[in-house]
Amino acid sequence: MxxxxxxxxxxxxxxxxxxxxxxxxxxxxxxxxxxxxxxxxxxxxxxxxxxxxxxxxxxxxxxxxxxxxxxxxxxxxxxxxxxxxxxxxxxxxxxxxxxxxxxxxxxxxxxxxxxxxxxxxxMADLLFTFLVVAAVALLVWRPGAWAVVAGLALLGAATVTRTLGLPLVVVAVVWLLLRRANWRAVGAGVLAAAVVVGGYATWFATVHGSFGLGGSNVWMWSRTMTFANCRVMDPRPELAVLCPEAGPRLAAPAYIWDPSSPLVRSGAAKEELTGEFTSLAIRSQPVDFLLAGLGDALWAFEWNRRIYPSPGPQSAYVFPDSVRPFSxxxxxxxxxxxxxxxxxxxxxxxxxxxxxxxxxxxxxxxxxYLRGPFLAAILLAALGGMAVRLVRGRFADALPALLPWAAAMTLAFLPPLVAAFDHRYVVPVVPLACLAAGLALAPRPAGGRPARVAVTGRAEQAAHA
Known part of the structure; x- marks a missing residue:
């Protein structure tokens, strides 16, 4: 036995x-x-x-x-x-x-x-991935009150590890509401995430003088440089110095590090000017902005890993033949x-x-390693499994797979939209996609009872006992 x-x-x-x-x-x-x-x-x-x-x-x-x-x-x-x-x-x-x-x-x-x-x-990426997977697994396993609080707190910790955790908090809250989770439990979970993120922002303010998580407008500006057309944008003269040069566009990160980048002309007002330029570019060319991010995100599903933004073992994230000694x-x-x-x-x-x-x-x-088309197939299998359950009227049974699938899609498509494509950003998608596909194809929901029952008050729990 x-x-x-x-x-x-x-x-x-x-x-x-x-x-x-x-x-x-x-x-x-x-x-x-x-x-x-x-x-x-x-x-x-x-x-x-x-x-x-x-x-x-x-x-x-x-x-x-x-x-x-x-x-x-x-x-x-x-x-x-x-x-x-x-x-x-x-x-x-x-x-x-x-x-x-x-x-x-x-x-x-x-x-x-x-x-x-x-x-x-x-690097922070592995810790971020672990926190996100732990949070999603905890919420799906049995979304009772304690799990909701702990799961959203873990996503708060992921947010202060990489800011991509913040949209995942929103994804998780929407999912909990779809599962009709007890609003007190959701509120307590949101509060727990806010305490984690707010505590870090307060620490940040004591050192740097303003509340924040750390970051720079330069990254988003570099994203816009791959599509920005200043003839369409018509920027004021102070912003025009950031317009891209005529000719082929570089990869987004190159506009940050290249010594010939327009960024070197921005001077001390770099953060203010790049933030204003980014806002103007997105408002003036919203379709180009979306297509640029979507086009780059689809590179994750190619058969061969694209060496991006430049050739070399670091950009490909492989185990190299040799390593440069410290200098x-x-x-x-x-x-x-x-x-x-x-x-x-x-x-x-x-x-x-x-x-x-x-x-x-x-x-x-x-x-x-997992080839790009197989990752696409896993995401599609999860979507197909959820769709079959919805067609059969089993909405509640489709929900467990929805959370990891939505989190995987967020991590797959958001980074290329707001910064740049990088295979380092694709790796965290894989465990969430695999979990979503497995849950979508499994015969029963992973979390047992619906969340509404699992997180209700003592009286209703006693009625179901």
């Missing part, structure tokens, strides 16, 4: 073991971690000084503050990746999906080399990479490529 019970999980056990092996190769082959210049060091300096960064939310820096070793950080991040796969598997089993089907849905999270690379990267160049806050890592953990965090483990991992990454 016991053996029969465990044999049902052999598919997942095999995939789990393979996922652990791939992560083991990353830990052994690229020691202690991969760095993304210079964002990784900005997060690290913020963790050392414990201050909010002006350019981006510092939730990841708060996470780093709890450690004193980059090796420990990367191991925890790999464990988070495995935990997401386990959560998907357990939730789909609860929804009645066959064990092999639930295992298949978790496979991309366990085996996609780009997921593993993101876990091995000193004397300032990495962040007036300190070099060596100085920052020594201050953080007492020794240099310079990456060493160790063979043969790194070579085995590089060989695996040639084919070991």
């Amino acid at each position: 016991i053996r029969s019970r465990w044999s049902a999980h052999l598919w997942f056990g095999g995939l789990l073991l393979a996922g652990v092996v791939v992560r083991g190769l990353a830990v052994l082959g690229y020691r202690p971690v991969l760095w993304f210049w210079a964002d990784s060091f900005a997060y690290l300096s913020s963790a050392i000084d414990l201050r909010p960064l002006p350019s981006r939310p510092s939730g990841y820096s708060l996470f780093l503050w709890f450690f004193d070793s980059v090796q420990a950080v990367v191991v925890v991040q790999h464990l988070m990746g495995i935990a997401m796969a386990v959560a998907i598997y357990a939730l789909l089993l609860r929804a009645g999906l066959a064990a092999w089907g639930a295992a298949l849905a978790s496979a991309p999270v366990l085996l996609d080399v780009h997921q593993v690379q993101l876990e091995h990267l000193m 004397d160049k300032v990495a962040s806050a007036g300190r070099t990479a060596t100085q920052l890592t020594v201050q953080y953990q007492g020794s240099s965090g310079e990456t060493a490529v160790v063979e043969p483990y790194a070579g085995w991992l590089r060989a695996y990454q040639e084919q070991g």
Whole structure:
């Protein structure tokens, strides 16, 4: 009997073991971690000084503050990746999906080399993904009052890690209202998210003098530079200096870093001018704005990963053949990479490529990832499964899959719309898409009773007992 019970999980056990092996190769082959210049060091300096960064939310820096070793950080991040796969598997089993089907849905999270690379990267994206998946899984599992509060609080934590978490709070609240969740529970959850986000904004204000999460108008301005037509916009002379040059347009991020970018002519009023230019461009060319973002977002579904915005292993987010050694160049806050890592953990965090483990991992990454058309198929399968239930009048049964699907679509299409396409932004879509497809094809709702019953008051709960 016991053996029969465990044999049902052999598919997942095999995939789990393979996922652990791939992560083991990353830990052994690229020691202690991969760095993304210079964002990784900005997060690290913020963790050392414990201050909010002006350019981006510092939730990841708060996470780093709890450690004193980059090796420990990367191991925890790999464990988070495995935990997401386990959560998907357990939730789909609860929804009645066959064990092999639930295992298949978790496979991309366990085996996609780009997921593993993101876990091995000193960046906020993995923590953000983990918080979002944890929140969605918690809300779908059983959306009782405590789960609503905890789930929305987790999305608040995701927001102070990456600002993309904020629209996901809205998505989750709308979903809860569709499930007719108790309004007191939803209100308490919104309050919990607001406390997390508001607490961070207050901390930000004590350091930088104004409430915010950190960010810059420059990113959105660079997005508009791929379509802006100043003859249509007719900007005032002070804004006209930001107009794109005649000729082929560059990738959006290039307008931030290229020394010949119009941005260098904006002077000290850069934030004010880029914000006004962005607003004018979107109001003057709303269709071009939407088409530019949509066109870039569709790159995620191509067969081959597009190396964007420029060739090189960093832009493709792969495990590289070699890694540049730390230099004397300032990495962040007036300190070099060596100085920052020594201050953080007492020794240099310079990456060493160790063979043969790194070579085995590089060989695996040639084919070991989810191709774009398969991601599109997973999202369409989820949509189709929900549509079938709606046609059959089973609206409540379609709702569990709706939350992860809506979250996946938000993360797939919003970043290219407001900033730029980047494969690093596509990886968080995968676990949510797999969860949505599994729930849409499962025979019963994952959350048991509808949310309205699960979160009602004591009297109504007693009536159902």
